[in-house]
Amino acid sequence: PLYLITPTYTRLTQKADLIRLSHTLMHIHNILWIVVEDRSSKSKLVTNLLDRSGIEHVHMNVETPKIFRLRPGDRKYMQHRGVEQRNLALDWIRMSYELSQGVVYFMDDDNTYDIELFHHIRKVNKVGIWPVGLSGGNDYEGPICENGKVTGWYTIWDTRRMFPIDMSGFAIHLQVLLDSPSVYWDRKSRVGNLESDLLISLGIERGDLEPIDDTCSQVLVWHTQTVKFEYLENRMERITIKNLEKYMDLEV
Amino acid sequence: PLYLITPTYTRLTQKADLIRLSHTLMHIHNILWIVVEDRSSKSKLVTNLLDRSGIEHVHMNVETPKIFRLRPGDRKYMQHRGVEQRNLALDWIRMSYELSQGVVYFMDDDNTYDIELFHHIRKVNKVGIWPVGLSGGNDYEGPICENGKVTGWYTIWDTRRMFPIDMSGFAIHLQVLLDSPSVYWDRKSRVGNLESDLLISLGIERGDLEPIDDTCSQVLVWHTQTVKFEYLENRMERITIKNLEKYMDLEV
Ligand SMILES: O=c1ccn([C@@H]2O[C@H](COP(=O)(O)OP(=O)(O)O)[C@@H](O)[C@H]2O)c(=O)[nH]1
Numbered sequence: 147p148l149y150l151i152t153p154t155y156t157r158l159t160q161k162a163d164l165i166r167l168s169h170t171l172m173h174i175h176n177i178l179w180i181v182v183e184d185r186s187s188k189s190k191l192v193t194n195l196l197d198r199s200g201i202e203h204v205h206m207n208v209e210t211p212k213i214f215r216l217r218p219g220d221r222k223y224m225q226h227r228g229v230e231q232r233n234l235a236l237d238w239i240r241m242s243y244e245l246s247q248g249v250v251y252f253m254d255d256d257n258t259y260d261i262e263l264f265h266h267i268r269k270v271n272k273v274g275i276w277p278v279g280l281s282g283g284n285d286y287e288g289p290i291c292e293n294g295k296v297t298g299w300y301t302i303w304d305t306r307r308m309f310p311i312d313m314s315g316f317a318i319h320l321q322v323l324l325d326s327p328s329v330y331w332d333r334k335s336r337v338g339n340l341e342s343d344l345l346i347s348l349g350i351e352r353g354d355l356e357p358i359d360d361t362c363s364q365v366l367v368w369h370t371q372t373v374k375f376e377y378l379e380n381r382m383e384r385i386t387i388k389n390l391e392k393y394m395d396l397e398v
Numbered sequence: 399p400l401y402l403i404t405p406t407y408t409r410l411t412q413k414a415d416l417i418r419l420s421h422t423l424m425h426i427h428n429i430l431w432i433v434v435e436d437r438s439s440k441s442k443l444v445t446n447l448l449d450r451s452g453i454e455h456v457h458m459n460v461e462t463p464k465i466f467r468l469r470p471g472d473r474k475y476m477q478h479r480g481v482e483q484r485n486l487a488l489d490w491i492r493m494s495y496e497l498s499q500g501v502v503y504f505m506d507d508d509n510t511y512d513i514e515l516f517h518h519i520r521k522v523n524k525v526g527i528w529p530v531g532l533s534g535g536n537d538y539e540g541p542i543c544e545n546g547k548v549t550g551w552y553t554i555w556d557t558r559r560m561f562p563i564d565m566s567g568f569a570i571h572l573q574v575l576l577d578s579p580s581v582y583w584d585r586k587s588r589v590g591n592l593e594s595d596l597l598i599s600l601g602i603e604r605g606d607l608e609p610i611d612d613t614c615s616q617v618l619v620w621h622t623q624t625v626k627f628e629y630l631e632n633r634m635e636r637i638t639i640k641n642l643e644k645y646m647d648l649e650v
């Protein structure tokens with residue numbers, strides 16, 4: 147199967163993002179969705195959402211240690227996000243000896259995935275790679291391919307990276323992860339180097355990369371982001387007592 | 399069937415937004431997706447996306463007149479968006495006499511819709527109504543319902559509106575639109591009053607409203623927004639000649 151690993155955290159747009167992602171995954175057969183919440187306990191919201199989706203899943207949680215959490219006002223890139231969550235999923239996968247072989251793909255909860263992408267991922271033997279839309283400050287970022295081999299990179303951000311690619315631009319065969327049992331996502335990676343460092347740690351070389359097609363000619367995943375929801379100013383003053391009496395505290 | 403009307407415009411995040419929306423609609427049977435591009439001609443991108451989705455659809459286009467278009471630096475709310483596009487869809491629906499009865503719903507291309515919502519919409523006799531998540535500057539906005547009747551509104555933004563509800567918070571039976579053949583979305587509506595004004599023009603009264611369930615107890619649609627994509631500064635300087643030679647101009 148495909149092992150799809152998604153870190154996720156509680157915020158007002160979380161349910162909407164996960165609903166959209168689940169609608170995509172509900173079109174894909176033979177997958178295991180490993181969803182890891184960045185919380186000290188599993189939420190009812192994610193539990194119900196996963197159950198309702200009908201998708202085969204594993205639901206776990208681990209809270210990002212306080213020192214690594216973004217503080218109010220921090221820019222996003224000041225901390226790697228989702229690291230402990232993805233690593234817990236790696237632990238789970240490595241410890242579940244009964245797993246059948248398959249391909250592992252890290253899917254953030256706010257990206258956009260084309261259904262066709264998963265057909266390609268299924269064929270990965272070692273490490274599959276492909277361009278990612280709206281990534282790296284450009285229309286897309288990723289490999290330049292000729293005759294089914296990676297011959298260069300289309301990237302403008304930190305071009306010194308050995309593998310200049312976003313999280314959503316590659317997938318790894320389970321066996322590669324089993325062969326390097328002590329390799330994890332590394333908080334000590336420099337900004338934007340998490341992905342490249344993981345592939346280096348796994349001993350991957352550029353020649354190992356398997357382009358999605360001969361010329362990497364399609365964008366099938368987009369690094370979309372959802373606008374952070376902001377309450378209207380003076381919200382609490384505007385909510386009249388009259389309304390509050392009847393107001394139902396709905397899950398959003 | 400359900401007549402689902404979506405205005406859409408060309409921007410870097412358009413394909414991603416439409417892909418996600420199409421994945422949701424691919425789960426819904428017996429729909430007609432009326433997609434109206436805000437352009438002087440139909441795009442290849444939307445044409446292919448609709449064809450690939452397999453969803454029954456009508457694809458049209460009409461460009462927003464220059465005077466009504468947002469200019470760089472304008473805040474979104476300074477112009478109503480999608481008006482001419484939704485009105486063209488209304489024209490099409492009203493002129494397609496052979497249409498079987500059904501319910502009309504206006505779906506913006508960047509919102510998030512729960513599959514369950516459509517089961518409720520199908521049962522609408524006149525005007526169905528329900529709460530919308532992440533809307534009106536609050537966790538949700540919409541009707542407060544008791545025993546299947548609207549008895550108040552949970553809203554904090556322009557509370558004078560007769561129907562304080564977002565575009566995605568109601569659906570109208572086709573017959574209501576056929577009975578008022580000259581009613582359209584109106585650019586002269588005040589900011590945020592487009593929806594309320596349409597329902598008033600259709601002669602709807604609060605007592606006509608059909609809540610989604612007895613107590614309007616579920617949020618099944620979210621007014622999500624996708625972060626506008628921004629290129630990295632000095633992008634053109636960073637794209638080296640070497641890369642550009644092999645660079646393929648992919649559709650994103
Ligand atoms: O405190 C956080 C922030 C983010 N994430 C998850 O980590 C992934 C990447 O985060 P985000 O999308 O915010 O960053 P981006 O990749 O868009 O820069 C997403 O699946 C988030 O749900 C998390 O688990 N904890």
Ligand SMILES: O=c1ccn([C@@H]2O[C@H](COP(=O)(O)OP(=O)(O)O)[C@@H](O)[C@H]2O)c(=O)[nH]1
Nearest residue numbers: 405406407436474479480483506507508623
């Ligand atoms: O110039 C424009 C801007 C927006 N839209 C469409 O109108 C709807 C509402 O626009 P948007 O989502 O930007 O506004 P919001 O409702 O999020 O405030 C969406 O379906 C857009 O694709 C359009 O047709 N032309």
Ligand SMILES: [Mn+2]
Nearest residue numbers: 254256257370
């Ligand atoms: Mn993200």
Ligand SMILES: [Mn+2]
Nearest residue numbers: 506508509622
């Ligand atoms: Mn919108």
